[in-house]
Amino acid sequence: MKCVLPVAGFGTRFLPFTKVIPKELIPIGAKPLIQFAVQESFDSGINNFVIILNKEKLSIKQFFKRNSNIENLISETNKNHLLDSLNSLIDKSNFKYVYQEQMHGLGHAILQAKDEVNNSSFAVILPDDLCFNNDDPVLSQLVRVQKDYPDCCVVALEEVSDSAISNYGVPSIENIEGHDNERLFRVLDLIEKPKIEDAPSKYAVIGRYILTQEIFNFIEEASPGLNNEIQLTDALSELAKKGKVIGYIFEGKRYDCGQPKGWKEAIIDL
Numbered sequence: 161m162k163c164v165l166p167v168a169g170f171g172t173r174f175l176p177f178t179k180v181i182p183k184e185l186i187p188i189g190a191k192p193l194i195q196f197a198v199q200e201s202f203d204s205g206i207n208n209f210v211i212i213l214n215k216e217k218l219s220i221k222q223f224f225k226r227n228s229n230i231e232n233l234i235s236e237t238n239k240n241h242l243l244d245s246l247n248s249l250i251d252k253s254n255f256k257y258v259y260q261e262q263m264h265g266l267g268h269a270i271l272q273a274k275d276e277v278n279n280s281s282f283a284v285i286l287p288d289d290l291c292f293n294n295d296d297p298v299l300s301q302l303v304r305v306q307k308d309y310p311d312c313c314v315v316a317l318e319e320v321s322d323s324a325i326s327n328y329g330v331p332s333i334e335n336i337e338g339h340d341n342e343r344l345f346r347v348l349d350l351i352e353k354p355k356i357e358d359a360p361s362k363y364a365v366i367g368r369y370i371l372t373q374e375i376f377n378f379i380e381e382a383s384p385g386l387n388n389e390i391q392l393t394d395a396l397s398e399l400a401k402k403g404k405v406i407g408y409i410f411e412g413k414r415y416d417c418g419q420p421k422g423w424k425e426a427i428i429d430l
């Protein structure tokens with residue numbers, strides 16, 4: 161399995177900082193968001209990465225390369241160990257880069273990875289959603305679920321407040337017959353950023369997915385939706401109507417680091 165990280169967006173909520181530095185390199189402590197995402201995938205048993213970039217964000221590509229000049233300069237100091245965790249990820253992982261020339265939404269970004277995911281199910285992490293569960297990474301939880309439902313996509317769910325529900329894709333769900341796991345649901349439909357009164361549940365889809373190859377058929381057929389973008393939610397909705405999407409209320413803590421408030425909360429808690 162490979163993990164796709166769509167990071168081609170411009171991070172406008174963090175301007176002017178993101179004019180020159182990608183949002184995914186904003187630090188939590190000393191580590192950038194994207195390193196947390198790659199580490200979560202690695203800890204979930206997935207070390208092959210497809211990173212969707214735009215050509216203004218090549219510093220992400222540089223981040224996941226060894227830098228012999230810096231390593232040599234600090235080799236005689238007591239600080240050389242500070243690169244150990246990153247270098248270990250780099251040495252034990254494979255990185256492939258694909259460019260998204262135009263920003264047409266998350267579905268369009270995922271579509272750019274089609275030729276790289278080898279006709280199998282694949283993971284997706286949105287680094288904006290920083291998830292913590294030291295004992296059991298959130299992506300690992302989804303991987304286990306998908307093993308029981310290999311023909312289905314699996315999406316991570318989180319209960320959110322009424323005031324926040326219109327910021328997310330929101331599923332209509334039902335219990336799975338014969339299954340007593342209170343965290344597991346069949347997704348019947350999905351609505352992207354509904355008004356509070358139109359939300360079909362109190363749960364939101366957050367930035368962790370296991371997707372099957374079938375998702376590409378529906379992304380390719382999708383018409384531009386909200387904000388004239390190709391929404392991943394719309395493709396998942398079509399699969400949900402065929403009974404092929406499972407929702408799982410993950411165990412752990414999530415921070416919405418795509419906005420300054422969530423980023424600050426993550427720093428304080430860390």
